[in-house]
Amino acid sequence: xxxxxxxxxxxxxxxxxxxxxxxxxxxxxxxxxxxxxxxxxxxxxxxxxxxxxxxxxxxxxxxxxxxxxxxxxxxxxxxxxxxxxxxxxxxxxxxxxxxxxxxxxxxxxxxxxxxxxxxxxxxxxxxxxxxxxxxxxxxxxxxxxxxxxxxxxxxxxxxxxxxxxxxxxxxxxxxxxxxxxxxxxxxxxxxxxxxxxxxxxxxxxxxxxxxxxxxxxxxxxxxxxxxxxxxxxxxxxxxxxxxxxxxxxxxxxxxxxxxxxxxxxxxxxxxxxxxxxxxxxxxxxxxxxxxxxxxxxxxxxxxx
Numbered sequence: 001x002x003x004x005x006x007x008x009x010x011x012x013x014x015x016x017x018x019x020x021x022x023x024x025x026x027x028x029x030x031x032x033x034x035x036x037x038x039x040x041x042x043x044x045x046x047x048x049x050x051x052x053x054x055x056x057x058x059x060x061x062x063x064x065x066x067x068x069x070x071x072x073x074x075x076x077x078x079x080x081x082x083x084x085x086x087x088x089x090x091x092x093x094x095x096x097x098x099x100x101x102x103x104x105x106x107x108x109x110x111x112x113x114x115x116x117x118x119x120x121x122x123x124x125x126x127x128x129x130x131x132x133x134x135x136x137x138x139x140x141x142x143x144x145x146x147x148x149x150x151x152x153x154x155x156x157x158x159x160x161x162x163x164x165x166x167x168x169x170x171x172x173x174x175x176x177x178x179x180x181x182x183x184x185x186x187x188x189x190x191x192x193x194x195x196x197x198x199x200x201x202x203x204x205x206x207x208x209x210x211x212x213x214x215x216x217x218x219x220x221x222x223x224x225x226x227x228x229x230x231x232x233x234x235x236x237x238x239x240x241x242x243x244x245x246x247x248x249x250x251x252x253x254x255x256x257x258x259x260x261x262x263x264x265x266x267x268x269x270x271x272x273x274x275x276x277x278x279x280x281x282x283x284x285x286x287x288x289x290x291x292x293x294x295x296x297x298x299x300x301x302x303x304x
């Protein structure tokens with residue numbers, strides 16, 4: 001103890017030195033630990049970067065800039081989307097705006113009359129007093145609550161479907177069927193409707209229609225082409241083809257048929273024997289067909 005008292009300053013200095021050495025060692029240990037963690041993170045980042053460079057495609061290098069290439073492709077894709085938009089044009093409702101019972105009733109009668117005249121001008125036969133699937137609504141002056149907007153939209157769509165078929169100059173339009181959108185539809189001719197519903201996905205609403213008509217194969221190909229080329233996106237979901245009845249096919253005075261294939265009875269060409277050396281002869285005979293075409297009208301959802 002006497003030695004400590006005589007060398008008190010030396011003892012205190014030694015203790016302070018030991019404390020500083022301990023603190024320095026701890027600091028060095030913490031620094032090494034941080035450096036080790038930083039090195040591990042740096043190695044992880046390097047591995048990720050190396051993995052990205054090895055991907056196909058990679059971001060590129062000083063010779064190939066894949067990032068810029070991706071930007072160019074994005075620009076091309078947006079241009080394609082804008083160009084494809086012309087095939088998704090909406091069909092205007094009839095009437096287009098401010099629809100009331102009075103305006104819809106008047107527009108419905110005018111549209112049906114106009115379609116009947118278009119069919120007559122194209123030489124297309126319609127069922128007697130055909131109302132283009134609106135037999136329940138045509139005599140009305142007041143309509144079910146909440147049904148005017150969907151009915152006016154459907155009237156515009158039915159008009160587009162009918163005019164597309166008219167453009168192909170088919171022989172007979174037997175009917176157009178639509179989905180029910182109003183309680184008024186429950187009292188009309190049930191042949192005007194299909195037991196289906198519109199389908200909605202993340203991008204669009206697809207509304208089904210069925211159009212039935214009679215024609216020959218050239219007109220059928222024109223109908224399909226007309227739907228494909230329409231500015232409104234119609235998807236042909238199914239085509240049901242059956243021979244028309246022999247009585248209907250052989251009627252010489254059926255409107256729209258005489259003269260279309262050279263004036264033979266009912267517009268049907270007579271069988272023509274193919275050249276041969278005897279035995280059974282191959283004949284080519286165009287036959288009137290009854291077509292039931294199911295189409296879906298694609299309507300894009302509003303952008304959110």
